[in-house]
Amino acid sequence: xxxxxxxxxxxxxxxxxxxxxxxxxxxxxxxxxxxxxxxxxxxxxxxxxxxxxxxxxxxxxxxxxxxxxxxxxxxxxxxxxxxxxxxxxxxxxxxxxxxxxxxxxxxxxxxxxxxxxxxxxxxxxxxxxxxxxxxxxxxxxxxxxxxxxxxxxxxxxxxxxxxxxxxxxxxxxxxxxxxxxxxxxxxxxxxxxxxxxxxxxxxxxxxxxxxxxxxxxxxxxxxxxxxxxxxxxxxxxxxxxxxxxxxxxxxxxxxxxxxxxxxxxxxxxxxxxxxxxxxxxxxxxxxxxxxxxxxxxxxxxxxxxxxxxxxxxxxxxxxxxxxxxxxxxxxxxxxxxxxxxxxxxxxxxxxxxxxxxxxxxxxxxxxxxxxxxxxxxxxxxxxxxxxxxxxxxxxxxxxxxxxxxxxxxxxxxxx
Ligand SMILES: [Fe+2]
Numbered sequence: 001x002x003x004x005x006x007x008x009x010x011x012x013x014x015x016x017x018x019x020x021x022x023x024x025x026x027x028x029x030x031x032x033x034x035x036x037x038x039x040x041x042x043x044x045x046x047x048x049x050x051x052x053x054x055x056x057x058x059x060x061x062x063x064x065x066x067x068x069x070x071x072x073x074x075x076x077x078x079x080x081x082x083x084x085x086x087x088x089x090x091x092x093x094x095x096x097x098x099x100x101x102x103x104x105x106x107x108x109x110x111x112x113x114x115x116x117x118x119x120x121x122x123x124x125x126x127x128x129x130x131x132x133x134x135x136x137x138x139x140x141x142x143x144x145x146x147x148x149x150x151x152x153x154x155x156x157x158x159x160x161x162x163x164x165x166x167x168x169x170x171x172x173x174x175x176x177x178x179x180x181x182x183x184x185x186x187x188x189x190x191x192x193x194x195x196x197x198x199x200x201x202x203x204x205x206x207x208x209x210x211x212x213x214x215x216x217x218x219x220x221x222x223x224x225x226x227x228x229x230x231x232x233x234x235x236x237x238x239x240x241x242x243x244x245x246x247x248x249x250x251x252x253x254x255x256x257x258x259x260x261x262x263x264x265x266x267x268x269x270x271x272x273x274x275x276x277x278x279x280x281x282x283x284x285x286x287x288x289x290x291x292x293x294x295x296x297x298x299x300x301x302x303x304x305x306x307x308x309x310x311x312x313x314x315x316x317x318x319x320x321x322x323x324x325x326x327x328x329x330x331x332x333x334x335x336x337x338x339x340x341x342x343x344x345x346x347x348x349x350x351x352x353x354x355x356x357x358x359x360x361x362x363x364x365x366x367x368x369x370x371x372x373x374x375x376x377x378x379x380x381x382x383x384x385x386x387x388x389x390x391x392x393x394x395x396x397x398x399x400x401x402x403x404x405x406x407x408x409x410x411x412x413x414x415x
Pocket of ligand 1 (some may be wrong): 157158189190222224327328329
């Protein structure tokens with residue numbers, strides 16, 4: 001009888017604990033705003049990227065709550081809210097469906113091509129139905145043959161709560177205030193904690209909607225974006241050049257040019273052997289004077305990820321200037337390195353490659369890892385960070401800031 005009573009009490013305690021956990025999850029979920037609109041065909045998670053030539057084209061991707069809503073893109077030259085004229089480009093988006101943890105959604109991908117270089121455009125996306133058009137956003141195509149570019153680097157927004165993504169939104173706001181002339185953003189991966197968490201993606205885009213609807217957000221797949229070889233959610237949110245390694249998940253390895261810089265994006269989570277071969281061809285094939293590689297797990301970060309160490313030989317051979325990395329959730333910048341060693345001042349023939357990890361842009365920070373011989377700067381300030389990279393002629397300036405607007409590191413690379 002006494003045993004029975006104990007069992008009942010333990011059972012009741014377990015039940016209360018389960019209800020408590022479920023209740024907390026429910027509260028957490030109900031705090032998630034996301035940005036899923038009530039109107040079935042109204043775009044959300046709208047993001048622009050480069051797919052073709054940045055001087056002549058621009059790509060746009062968005063979701064709709066109604067999986068089979070139509071998707072249209074309307075683009076007009078100049079600063080206008082009028083999309084009625086005959087000169088307006090009307091492009092029907094490619095349409096697929098995706099099953100998410102909050103229902104089946106429509107995925108729409110459209111690309112405006114044949115644009116003029118260095119020109120301001122206005123656009124909107126929608127289903128074509130009244131009341132189902134996005135706001136009007138603007139973008140400017142790249143100048144033809146420009147020798148100047150500014151880009152922003154952020155990494156590991158990696159949120160799981162509405163608050164996490166407010167932090168990320170604040171980081172990107174501050175980055176754009178600090179570098180208002182930025183032409184694009186490179187995000188080094190781990191966008192969200194759980195790739196199946198649709199509300200997380202909605203919060204990710206919802207907190208930066210005005211920015212990423214205008215300025216391309218070029219994605220790198222992290223270990224929280226591609227899990228067990230699958231990256232369907234990640235791939236569904238972006239369209240990037242279709243020029244990557246055979247066998248990689250769509251949109252996880254690719255390269256693109258902007259003005260004087262060639263940017264190569266690698267996927268450190270799978271298909272490394274084929275990517276290595278592809279990387280050689282990719283870097284051998286560019287005539288751009290500046291080369292940046294973006295990858296999630298670091299070759300030289302707070303620690304080294306063994307599986308990607310061989311890539312450094314290729315970076316040496318093809319004179320990669322800067323490697324943007326993520327994953328470590330701390331700040332690190334290497335000395336210029338060549339053949340695994342620090343390039344001494346005055347070694348004119350070897351200019352070396354600098355490897356950075358720009359802390360995290362969301363709420364998660366790791367304890368600072370041990371200092372290594374290659375670290376020139378290495379710290380953990382437990383603050384969201386971003387970097388601005390400006391290339392002008394023979395000079396690249398990399399500046400890392402915390403979210404309060406303090407510049408914490410700067411390096412100038414000279415050709
Ligand atoms: Fe991460």
